[in-house]
Amino acid sequence: MxxxxxxxxxxxxxxxxxxxxxxxxxxxxxxxxxxxxxxxxxxxxxxxxxxxxxxxxxxxxxxxxxxxxxxxxxxxxxxxxxxxxxxxxxxxxxxxxxxxxxxxxxxxxxxxxxxxxxxxxxGLIEGPPSPAPSSPVMPSSPAAPTSPVSAPASRPATPVSPGPVAAPISISTATTASEVSSPVRTGSPLPGVSTPRTERQLEIEAAERKVREEMERQKRAEIAKRQKETQEREAREQELFAQKQAQELERKRKEESDRIAREAMKKQLMEQERLRGSGLSGYITIQRAGSPFWRRRFYVMSGQILSFYRDENDRAPVSDMKLGGQVVHIQDASLDVLIPNSFRVDLITGETHYFFSDSTKDKELAIAGFMKCNESA
Structure with missing residues (x-):
């Protein structure tokens, strides 16, 4: 319990x-x-x-x-x-x-x-109540002295008999009572005697010490707890920071690798077009800006123009897109549209078009073709 x-x-x-x-x-x-x-x-x-x-x-x-x-x-x-x-x-x-x-x-x-x-x-109330005062002494009894016990403590009674013995006895008794009771009530110790007040004071001091020690112990425990929480929080923050740094480095490495690959592919496409006189072509699915629908088209890139056909046998394009100097940004869109091999193209007009290819290689070729068309004179 x-x-x-x-x-x-x-x-x-x-x-x-x-x-x-x-x-x-x-x-x-x-x-x-x-x-x-x-x-x-x-x-x-x-x-x-x-x-x-x-x-x-x-x-x-x-x-x-x-x-x-x-x-x-x-x-x-x-x-x-x-x-x-x-x-x-x-x-x-x-x-x-x-x-x-x-x-x-x-x-x-x-x-x-x-x-x-x-x-x-x-023990703060003194002993039994004072007894009732005795009957008053009649003036006709000159031989009866006033008793020192029956006299009130606040004002000693005047003795009837002027005998020399009564007054000294009354004074001596009162003085003795005062001397004996005074140290106990005021807490003044008698010589060589340990009074209850002194013992209580020692107990109080010991209790105060215990209280201070307990408060100090609790304070130390609280400080140690806060220090431990701070260390754990700092360790978690350092771990998260290291993870973010690693992720950022990996992202930059991948972007740089993709950029180098696309640059190489773009040069290759430009060289092919110079030698053969025809641009890049293939199938791609497009979602134009503002449209909720995806449409699969056969595209042909030539110079600065991207032409879309219903299939590779069509003679006339369904639509054209002029890319020269119009492309602001090209980036992967797999997380945006949740479709593999997808990417987005942001134009200087503020429009954004989404595309996805049949394979990763087709996607990289298409992105390289967009970059080439955008930079073609």
Missing amino acids: SCDLTDPAILEAYQAIITGTPTNWLILGYHDTRDKISLYSKGTGGLEELTSNLKEEVLYGFVRIEDRFALLAYVSEQVSGLRRARALVHGKAVGALFKGSNVQINTSSLTDLTEERVRARL
Whole structure:
């Protein structure tokens, strides 16, 4: 039945109470969990404000009254037996964390948490009430001296008899009581005697050290966690950067390889046309700018003109495309139209035409022919 008390707000509120700040009470609870205890609330209104914030569940409170501290374990009568047993175990764990407490009060009734009863448990209320004053002495009895015990402490009674013994006894008794009680109430130690206040102070200092050590441990753990997350993030970023660099280098290498191959093919085509007097020809499928349809055509490239025929036996072309100085860009379009061996041709007019060939070789020949026609004088 171990419990989780790692909520940093608990130690912060506890340290604020034991170090004398205006905060003088706190309440811990489960927030609908089974074993995780966290800070519910805290305040500066003392025991009265603490009890006004209690609810019908298992709660733990810690309060400062004057220079003493009380740990409260409040278990509502509506709580089941199993939760009561678990609260008993968890209360010990809370008590081990709040070592500065002078007393632990376990209760299921708010009547046990009145100011008078808690002060009595903390030893802040002195012994039994003062007895009722004795009957007044009649003036006709000159022989009866005034008793020093029955005289109020605030104003000593004037003795009836002027005898020399009564007054010294009254003064001596009052002085002795003052001397004995004064060190205990004010916390001034008698010579050679360790007072309860000194022991409590040592306990508070030890608790403060534990709180500081725990907060420092949590701080170091948080710093280490952030450093680890930063290192992992930087490693991922470096890996992604390296992948992007490799992809970019591969893309540039392929583009350069394709460019060299096309240049060589273009020169070859130009040489063939010079020697034979005829341009490049073959079958290709075209989707003109603004049209949703693909049409298969037989094309012939000659000079700066690209002519399209329905088939290779047609005498008259269906349409022509003048390419000289009109082509702005030619690039692969396999990802755009999801068709193998496809490419796009962007013209200076802003139009874009898509083409695809029957094979990779036919595609490269067609692209080289476009480049040749575009550059032909």
